Amino acid sequence: MKNAARLPLFVLAVSVAALAFALTAEYGFGLKPCVLCLVQRVPFVLAGLAAGLVLALPRLGRWVMPLVVLTFLVNSGIAVYHVGVEQKWWASSCSGSAGQALDVTDLAAMMSKPAEAQCDEPAWQWHGITMAALNVPFSAGLGLMVLAALLRRKDGR
Template identity: 45%
Template sequence: MAPMLILAALSAAAPLFARASEDLFGLAPCELCLWQRWPYWVAAGLALGAALWPRGRGWLGPLAVLAVLASGAIGVFHFGVEQGWWPSPLAGCQVPQSMGGSVEDMLRSLQAAPSKPCDAPAYLIPGLPVSMAAMNTLYALGLSALGLIWMRRGAKA
């Protein structure tokens, strides 16, 4: 039970840390940044369910790990967009393009909240060339490995 509670807490910690980095360090998220957070919330809920419902632990735990891996997969995709390996298909990731018309028309077409292009990496630590997307990928891989180790040890007990 305790490992699943820890997995739930560490899963919830990732999007909370990302949100705190916006407020504390002024990092602006792009649309892919926001997408990376949702699987962590799913993982936290599944891991919490596995901790509270022992009969469901055999399938809720692996689903929680898969949700963490889903965030890591989005992180890999996001990192590829940042590196220019491929474009993002999300409209919110693109820099707004002017389609002609007046300045007033252009201003009316802008989103209410400013949007950051997904190919502009956000760096938490100045001088360290590891973007938030890359950090998320590493965190997701580590957390999912830890979750698998905990489940394997639990299965042997």
């Protein structure tokens, strides 16, 4: 395998692993994802697709891999926002505590729909650390690792 293929292969493998972890938590352990949890999966899909594209067409790597860096860093920002919603630092439209008045017809309509996970109620936590909180350093670290690898290539190392 050529050195140039290692970085996109790494990104593809990590993206698939992150998505597999999320799907295992959802379907294997019954942890219902909220809207923000689902949004945090999208950058992994995009990064995986971008890495696959670079593996198929290596000449695109120069333009596509910096977008992968941006994708991971944006995902870290989304995770920071999600942690803020979980900690109730700010409200979100998918929070259980939206604070809006409901009449009887609204309440009846809500009761007829299946329960949706609320963004401010983590499906899982360990000593206060949630999956969104774990995603902050994970995505930021991935973005910085890919950036460092790209900068090393430009230096010729």
